[in-house]
Amino acid sequence: xxxxxxxxxxxxxxxxxxxxxxxxxxxxxxxxxxxxxxxxxxxxxxxxxxxxxxxxxxxxxxxxxxxxxxxxxxxxxxxxxxxxxxxxxxxxxxxxxxxxxxxxxxxxxxxx
Amino acid sequence: xxxxxxxxxxxxxxxxxxxxxxxxxxxxxxxxxxxxxxxxxxxxxxxxxxxxxxxxxxxxxxxxxxxxxxxxxxxxxxxxxxxxxxxxxxxxxxxxxxxxxxxxxxxxxxx
Numbered sequence: 538x539x540x541x542x543x544x545x546x547x548x549x550x551x552x553x554x555x556x557x558x559x560x561x562x563x564x565x566x567x568x569x570x571x572x573x574x575x576x577x578x579x580x581x582x583x584x585x586x587x588x589x590x591x592x593x594x595x596x597x598x599x600x601x602x603x604x605x606x607x608x609x610x611x612x613x614x615x616x617x618x619x620x621x622x623x624x625x626x627x628x629x630x631x632x633x634x635x636x637x638x639x640x641x642x643x644x645x646x647x648x649x
Numbered sequence: 650x651x652x653x654x655x656x657x658x659x660x661x662x663x664x665x666x667x668x669x670x671x672x673x674x675x676x677x678x679x680x681x682x683x684x685x686x687x688x689x690x691x692x693x694x695x696x697x698x699x700x701x702x703x704x705x706x707x708x709x710x711x712x713x714x715x716x717x718x719x720x721x722x723x724x725x726x727x728x729x730x731x732x733x734x735x736x737x738x739x740x741x742x743x744x745x746x747x748x749x750x751x752x753x754x755x756x757x758x759x760x
Contacts, residue, residue, distance in 0.1 A: 555673070568746060570746075572750075577752070578752060579653075579738075579750045579751060579752045580693075580738075580750040582747065582748070585746055587746070595656070595747075596747075625690075627692050627693075629692070634742065634744065634745055634746050635680065635681045635698075635742060635744060636685065636698075636711075637695035637698060638683075638685075638693075638695060638740075640692030640693050640694070641692050642692055643689055643690070643691065643692050645690070646754070
């Protein structure tokens with residue numbers, strides 16, 4: 538079982554609300570990722586972090602922001618949620634660029 | 650643009666048979682290729698990694714091949730079981746942080 542945790546698992550929220558999706562790992566990995574996945578579709582990289590105080594945007598444009606103040610914590614924030622943000626958000630970490638990725642259970646977000 | 654193609658249609662096979670899943674890629678020179686398993690509503694779980702200079706990798710009932718000439722990887726599950734039913738994703742990296750994932754192939758093993 539991977540030591541990477543996401544909370545909440547499910548979230549239903551109204552349009553315009555600010556939300557933060559939490560992701561924590563206890564493996565000491567420097568590389569952390571956020572992916573967005575719609576049902577039956579591929580994972581799209583939306584944010585990436587090399588390590589503390591290092592974040593980059595991924596291939597898929599996203600209105601979310603991330604921070605990396607501690608190695609183990611990589612939260613994702615939506616300042617103003619919209620229905621188009623409805624999706625599953627997956628957090629992952631890996632030790633180096635070319636080792637296996639460990640994924641969290643995901644947060645299924647619904648914006649109404 | 651870089652593209653990964655996996656069978657979009659579900660693959661149904663009988664228990665005990667070998668399942669073979671395909672991952673084709675274009676406009677890409679991957680250094681590493683990984684296979685993951687994903688169950689509904691959950692995050693992917695890593696299965697195998699194969700490097701560009703490796704032809705084949707095995708782990709228990711799993712086997713992966715990597716043909717950089719054909720730009721293709723095959724993923725085999727021998728003696729398949731109903732518990733193997735899931736979506737299987739391939740992911741490629743050129744050696745950087747950026748992994749491109751395929752859409753996955755849904756496998757159903759019939760008892």
